[in-house]
Amino acid sequence: MNVGPATGPQRQFPSGAEYAEALQHTQLCFRHPELKGARPELTKLGLPRAISGAFASVFSLTSAVSGRRYAIKCFTRHVPDQERRYQAISSRLARLDPAELSQPWNLGFEYLPSAISVGRDRYPVLKMEWAEAVTLSSWLDDNHAHRFAVDRMADRFEALTRDLAAHEIAHGDLQHGNLLVAGDDTLRLVDYDGMYVPALAGMGSTERGHRNYQSPMRGNDDFGAALDRFSAWVIFLSLKAIASDPALWNRLHEPSGEFLLLTEDDFKNPGGSTRLQTLLAHPDRTVSGLADQVQSLAFQPLDVLPPLALAVPKQRIAVTTSAASARGAAAAAPGTGGLPGWMTGHVSPQAAPTPTAPSDTAPDGFRTRTSLDVATAVLCPLMLIATVLMVVAGFSASPIERGVPALAAVALTTFARSRRAERTQARAALAKLTNELDQLDDPVKAAEKLHKDRAKFDAAEAKRTAAFPRAQDKLTALYHAELKEAEKRKVRKQRDIDREIDGLAEELRRALAKALTDKQSAYVRGQLGRRLIAQSPPTGIGPKLASRLAAEGIRTAADFTGYRPVQNTHYNSTGAVLVLSSGRVIDVHGIGEAKAIALDVWRKHLVASAEARQPTSLSASERQPIEQGVARRRAQLTAWRKDVESETDALRVKARKQMEDGQERLTRENSLAGDQARQQRRDFSRRTVALQQNNALHGTLSDSVEAAKLRQHGLSFVCYLRFLYIGH
Structure with missing residues (x-):
C-alpha cells in the first residue's frame, strides 16, 4: 500500500485505460529503440492487456528489434522522489555480480524518464525483463x-x-x-x-x-x-x-x-x-x-x-x-537434534526415572483364598495394564495421575491382605510401619499442592503472555495517535501560514496603493497650501473679508474643506459656517451662504487643478521600503513554516523514541518475566521429581518394613501376591 503524503506539487498521470489506448500505437508513443514498434500482449477485445496495481499498470511488450519480452510499468499515480529512487535502485542492481548470487533472482531493470507519449505529454516507465x-x-x-x-x-x-x-x-x-x-x-x-x-x-x-x-x-x-x-x-x-x-x-x-x-x-x-x-x-x-x-x-x-x-x-x-x-x-x-540454538529451549527434558522398590521374598504363610482374594487377583492386572496403556498412549497427565490405576491396584491388594486372619498377627509391625510413614510427606497432598501451584502459575503466565502484545499494541496505537495529532497540528499551522503568505500579494498591493494615495493627498495639500486667499481671492472676497478669514486661521485653500449652510432664525435667513481642516466649524462675520459657496467653488477648482497634476506612481525609493517590509514578512512566514515542519519532525522523533523506549522496557520486562517463568518451570520439574522419589520412597519403606517385620511369619506383601496367584 502507498504511504505518506508527497510534498510539493504532484504531477497528474494518465489512467491505465489511457496507457492502453496509447500502446495500440507503439511506433508513435515510444522513442526507445527496443520499445518503438513493440508488440503488446492483447486481450480478447484486441486491446493491450494490463495488470493493474495501486499506482501503476504493467503491460507485456515484445520488442520488434530484439524479440525479447519486457514488462513495462506505466505509472498512474505520483510517487515521491520517483526518478531518484528508481535510478538509485537501477544503478545498484546493475552493479551486482551474477557470480556472487545464489541464483539469478535479479531481473534486468531500467528507469526511462520520458519514455511514453500519452496525449501531448510524455511520462516515465520502468522496463524490466519478463520472467517466464x-x-x-x-x-x-x-x-x-x-x-x-x-x-x-x-x-x-x-x-x-x-x-x-x-x-x-x-x-x-x-x-x-x-x-x-x-x-x-x-x-x-x-x-x-x-x-x-x-x-x-x-x-x-x-x-x-x-x-x-x-x-x-x-x-x-x-x-x-x-x-x-x-x-x-x-x-x-x-x-x-x-x-x-x-x-x-x-x-x-x-x-x-x-x-x-x-x-x-x-x-x-x-x-x-x-x-x-x-x-x-x-x-x-x-x-x-x-x-x-x-x-x-x-x-x-x-x-x-x-x-x-x-x-x-x-x-x-x-x-x-x-x-x-x-x-x-x-x-x-546447533541445539538439540541439529536445531538452531534458539530452539533448544522448546525441547522438554525427560523426567528422571522413578526408582523401583526392592522385591522381598517371604515364605508361604497364607491359607485358603477368600472371594476378596479372588477379586483382587483379577482386578490388579487390569489396573496395571491400564497404567501401561496410559503411559504408552502418551495420556496428557502428570506421572502421579498416570500411576493412579497402579496405586489403586496396590491399595486393593493391601486391603485384601489386611482382611486376612493372618494379618492380626502383624498389627504390631503395622503400627511401627505407620509411625515411620508418618515421618514422610503425604504424596497425595504434595501432588495436590503441586497441581494447584502449577495451575496458578499457568494462569498467571497465560495472563502475562496475553498482556504483552496488548501492551505493545497500546504503545503502537499511542505512537500513531501522536503522529496523527502532530500531523494535524502541522497541517493546521501551515495552512494558516500559507493563507497569510498567499495574502501578502494583496497586502503589498494595498500598501502601495495607500502610499500612492498618501503621496497624492500630500501633493494636493501642498498645492492648496500655496494658494493664499489674500493674493488670489475668490469672487466677492475682498481684502477685508480676507483679513477676517486669516484672523480665524483660514489663509490658504488648504485651511478649510468646505462649508455648511445654517439657518439664521433671528433674521429668518440662511447663513453658512466654514469647515476647517481639523473638522471644526467657524462662523466668519461677512461670510454668508453666497460667499461661502464662492470660497468652496474656488477651492474645488484648485483641488481639481492639483489632482490633474498629481503624481500617478511611486518612485523606486518610495516602493522599496514597502516591498522590503512585505518581503521580510514573507521570509518570516516561510521561516515559521519551516519551523513548524522541524517542530513536527521533532515531535515524530520524540514519539518514536517514546515508543521505542516503551517497547524496549516491555521487552526487557517480558524477557525478565520469561526467565523467571523458565526458572519456575524448572522448580516445578524438580518438585515433580522429588514427589516421584518421595512416593517411591514411601512405597519402598512400606514394603521394606513390612517384609522385615513379617518375614518370619511368611506374611509379606510379596508372599501374599504369590499366595493370590499360586495358592501357597
Missing part, C-alpha cells in the same frame, strides 16, 4: 506434496535473503506474488518499487508491503536494510512447515488466498489464531520453533529483528558464494 515463471503460491499449489522440493525451495529462499543482506538491499515487499519460481525451481524477484538500497538511506518508504507478510510494528519511517526480516521469517516458516507436513497447505491455506499459511490477523492476535496455534503445537520441533520465533518477532521493532540466517544451521545452507557467505550473518549454534 509462476508465483510462489501457484508453485506450491502444484508441488506442496513434494517434501524435498519444498524444503529445497526454503533453502533457496533463505539463500536469496542472504544475497540481499550481503549487498545491504531490502526488497520491501517480500510476498508470494513478488517471488516467482522459474522452470529450474530457482527464484526470481519482481516489483522493485519499494526497494531499499544504500543510496536511499535517510528517505522514507513509499509503501508498507503486503499486509499478510509484514510485522504489525512496521511504520512509514521503517526503511532500511532490515526491512525484509519479518516477512522472510514468515515465508521461511511456511515453506519449512509445508516441507515437514504437506497437509498443512490444504489445511491452513485458502484457494486463491493472498497468503501462504499465516495472515495479518495471526500476527496481531497470536493467542486467538488457529493457524499459528496449529504451527506452535506441531510435533516437528523445527516447525514449532520457527512458529514461536515468528510469534515473538511480531511485536518487536524491525531494526532489532534477527536475520533469517540464524534459523539455518550451516550444514543446511543452500549453495551460495563465498563472498555472500562471508558477509551474511553467522548461523546459530
Whole structure:
C-alpha cells in the first residue's frame, strides 16, 4: 500500500485505460529503440492487456528489434522522489555480480524518464525483463506434496535473503506474488518499487508491503536494510512447515488466498489464531520453533529483528558464494537434534526415572483364598495394564495421575491382605510401619499442592503472555495517535501560514496603493497650501473679508474643506459656517451662504487643478521600503513554516523514541518475566521429581518394613501376591 503524503506539487498521470489506448500505437508513443514498434500482449477485445496495481499498470511488450519480452510499468499515480529512487535502485542492481548470487533472482531493470507519449505529454516507465515463471503460491499449489522440493525451495529462499543482506538491499515487499519460481525451481524477484538500497538511506518508504507478510510494528519511517526480516521469517516458516507436513497447505491455506499459511490477523492476535496455534503445537520441533520465533518477532521493532540466517544451521545452507557467505550473518549454534540454538529451549527434558522398590521374598504363610482374594487377583492386572496403556498412549497427565490405576491396584491388594486372619498377627509391625510413614510427606497432598501451584502459575503466565502484545499494541496505537495529532497540528499551522503568505500579494498591493494615495493627498495639500486667499481671492472676497478669514486661521485653500449652510432664525435667513481642516466649524462675520459657496467653488477648482497634476506612481525609493517590509514578512512566514515542519519532525522523533523506549522496557520486562517463568518451570520439574522419589520412597519403606517385620511369619506383601496367584 502507498504511504505518506508527497510534498510539493504532484504531477497528474494518465489512467491505465489511457496507457492502453496509447500502446495500440507503439511506433508513435515510444522513442526507445527496443520499445518503438513493440508488440503488446492483447486481450480478447484486441486491446493491450494490463495488470493493474495501486499506482501503476504493467503491460507485456515484445520488442520488434530484439524479440525479447519486457514488462513495462506505466505509472498512474505520483510517487515521491520517483526518478531518484528508481535510478538509485537501477544503478545498484546493475552493479551486482551474477557470480556472487545464489541464483539469478535479479531481473534486468531500467528507469526511462520520458519514455511514453500519452496525449501531448510524455511520462516515465520502468522496463524490466519478463520472467517466464509462476508465483510462489501457484508453485506450491502444484508441488506442496513434494517434501524435498519444498524444503529445497526454503533453502533457496533463505539463500536469496542472504544475497540481499550481503549487498545491504531490502526488497520491501517480500510476498508470494513478488517471488516467482522459474522452470529450474530457482527464484526470481519482481516489483522493485519499494526497494531499499544504500543510496536511499535517510528517505522514507513509499509503501508498507503486503499486509499478510509484514510485522504489525512496521511504520512509514521503517526503511532500511532490515526491512525484509519479518516477512522472510514468515515465508521461511511456511515453506519449512509445508516441507515437514504437506497437509498443512490444504489445511491452513485458502484457494486463491493472498497468503501462504499465516495472515495479518495471526500476527496481531497470536493467542486467538488457529493457524499459528496449529504451527506452535506441531510435533516437528523445527516447525514449532520457527512458529514461536515468528510469534515473538511480531511485536518487536524491525531494526532489532534477527536475520533469517540464524534459523539455518550451516550444514543446511543452500549453495551460495563465498563472498555472500562471508558477509551474511553467522548461523546459530546447533541445539538439540541439529536445531538452531534458539530452539533448544522448546525441547522438554525427560523426567528422571522413578526408582523401583526392592522385591522381598517371604515364605508361604497364607491359607485358603477368600472371594476378596479372588477379586483382587483379577482386578490388579487390569489396573496395571491400564497404567501401561496410559503411559504408552502418551495420556496428557502428570506421572502421579498416570500411576493412579497402579496405586489403586496396590491399595486393593493391601486391603485384601489386611482382611486376612493372618494379618492380626502383624498389627504390631503395622503400627511401627505407620509411625515411620508418618515421618514422610503425604504424596497425595504434595501432588495436590503441586497441581494447584502449577495451575496458578499457568494462569498467571497465560495472563502475562496475553498482556504483552496488548501492551505493545497500546504503545503502537499511542505512537500513531501522536503522529496523527502532530500531523494535524502541522497541517493546521501551515495552512494558516500559507493563507497569510498567499495574502501578502494583496497586502503589498494595498500598501502601495495607500502610499500612492498618501503621496497624492500630500501633493494636493501642498498645492492648496500655496494658494493664499489674500493674493488670489475668490469672487466677492475682498481684502477685508480676507483679513477676517486669516484672523480665524483660514489663509490658504488648504485651511478649510468646505462649508455648511445654517439657518439664521433671528433674521429668518440662511447663513453658512466654514469647515476647517481639523473638522471644526467657524462662523466668519461677512461670510454668508453666497460667499461661502464662492470660497468652496474656488477651492474645488484648485483641488481639481492639483489632482490633474498629481503624481500617478511611486518612485523606486518610495516602493522599496514597502516591498522590503512585505518581503521580510514573507521570509518570516516561510521561516515559521519551516519551523513548524522541524517542530513536527521533532515531535515524530520524540514519539518514536517514546515508543521505542516503551517497547524496549516491555521487552526487557517480558524477557525478565520469561526467565523467571523458565526458572519456575524448572522448580516445578524438580518438585515433580522429588514427589516421584518421595512416593517411591514411601512405597519402598512400606514394603521394606513390612517384609522385615513379617518375614518370619511368611506374611509379606510379596508372599501374599504369590499366595493370590499360586495358592501357597
